[in-house]
Amino acid sequence: MFDSASTMNAHPAKVRRIHGGTDTHGKPLFDFSTNSNALGPCPPAMRMIRNADCSGYPDPEYQALRESLGRWHGVAPQRILIAASASEFIYRMSIAFAMRTTQNRKQVDQQDHSKTVWIPPHSYGDYALAARAAGLGFSDEFSAAGLIWTCEPGSPLGQNQAGLTQMLNALPATSQLVLDCAYQPLRLSSQASVSAEHLARCWQMFTPNKALGLTGIRGAYVVAPLDADEWQQTLEQLAPSWVLGVHAVAMLSSWSSAPVQEWLSNSLSSLRDWKRRQIAICQDLGWQVIPSHANFFCAMPTELLQENRRDFLHDLRNRGIKLRHAESFGLPACFRLGVLNPQAQDALQRAVQEFSPRFF
Template sequence: MSSSDLFALSAPQHGGPDAAGIPLFDFSTNSNACGPCPEALHAVRTADATRYPDPAYTALRESLGAFHGVAPGRIVLAASASEFIHRITALAAQQGAVQVAVPPHSYGDYAQAAQVRGLEVLRGGGTAAGLQWACEPSSPLGLEEPAVRAWQQGDADAAWRVLDCAYVPLRLDPEGAWTGAPSPRTPSACWQLWTPNKALGLTGVRAAYAIAPPDGEELALAITGLAPSWPVGAHGVALLQAWAQATVQQWLVYSLRTLSDWKARQLALCTDLGWAVHAGSLANYFCAQPATAMLPSDFAALRASGIKLRDATSFGLPGTVRLGVLAPAAQDALQAAWQALPGRTIPHRVSTGSGETL
């Protein structure tokens, strides 16, 4: 086995491009399929890459602080969400954490960052003697995280609670839909981790930021001190500066209407394919379970047809796939590719003439 094969086997599982290149129709990521946001893309393309950013990111932290209504001293820049996950886990371990609590189905980097530091991982959430993670809407199911309701109350143990806000701007449910500004529903008595590249359809730009809890500026300084110099480059700075602009937020809010329509169509398509859809997703992605478990050869055949799905086994959901919401043309390609797989048939549905099918 080659070294590249060994690396592929040991690397964490993620969606997106792989050794075969960029999928033609990529359902495996949760990036905003209406993107990229034109204004944010222009900002990235015109960023001055000939100079270092300000190592203190003074203007950027002021801009993000104003956007969230918090002091700039509470803003911590990160190379990516994954980088921050590892950094805050390292700091928690330095300060005595021995356990890390993660949701039952969650992003693998939470547990991986803990395991490489010898911390015990408690799956299923709960109270840990150390660091606690939550993500809302959750990934891969897109559900409300029960722990967040308790966090909204706030308490003295909030210093090592982290809410992953990656999908907050991509909520599609009427009650919690993004309005162009952070919602007061988001608990403040914990760390908040924000990664706008998904919402803006620019996941290739690696940049993120975190907001320390109230009275957490000393912790912000401590975690900043663990970072290398210039964790965010010029293109990441441009993306995050654009994120705080009203016109970019207007684009995002408008795109959510389109995503809602596309999601309804994609849910119906999965039902027509005979897949059991996990109910309740609030975001621009959901999980579904084909009637017959997919084999590695099925994933490979779909990939050869330009379709990539996210196997949810690594999330603790074997036999399930997570699908980001894509445009109708991509959905039709999925249907055709699925129908072409050996032994895969689409249930016959008879029209009643009233718009319903049987």
């Protein structure tokens, strides 16, 4: 039986840059390897993007965008930071943390807790890659780290972050906790594990392009915690000029609009139905499905497919089907599958059934 608590990922220093989606063979016909909303792209968001005026620069301060996002989250616009993408902010935050901890100490001990990062056991690889690039160490205990990365629902498992409330309650004044909210808009079950009061203590990072089915457009934003003015100043100084182009501004500006949110709400209903159907197909194939609250889940295939994984993935890719092997997340026996439409699910089921007899 799968035990996510006892299965740890590889040492962060060994993490490679591995992503799903388009590859050297082009865009897959049936792409289970990403977590983008399968009902996208969102039509009202696309209309705003198509109407974007590309003849000039966007406002370098992004004031109107900050104000609209601030209203959406019920915070002052000064607490909104604009980022080129979640990955860009992950690197920027890691560099800012390394700089500030160095500046605050006359002699920097590389083993000091103030120079260490904690990341979840199974998580997005850029957390570790950014820490390594910034010269930071890794801590096995969040309480001993100065920079803490969390995600809810997290990838690849789609589960709530274990102990998040306890982390925030015990957060030292000198530590920074970032909550990656990429999949919160794509939550299909359960509720967030922390209150609004707790959220005010951490950095909340949002990437609406996933929920809108528009991952080809890069753009993100962050809600800063209360009383983080000095940190915000450092992060703003590290950002390039015009961190977003006009298409990303249009996408993020559309995010809080009623038509976009209505479309998103309706899409979640369809995704719930599709997810139930996709889980049933996987179980019928003999795969063990791990519970998830998001529009994706991990599944452990049969031993036959695990033993012939490379040939299996190659065969599927030739058929236009792409799965995400979860080894880079520390789950070498699993695949992570984004929820797709019934046509894609049926194609996957046929491919697995046709592949398996070759090795009996």
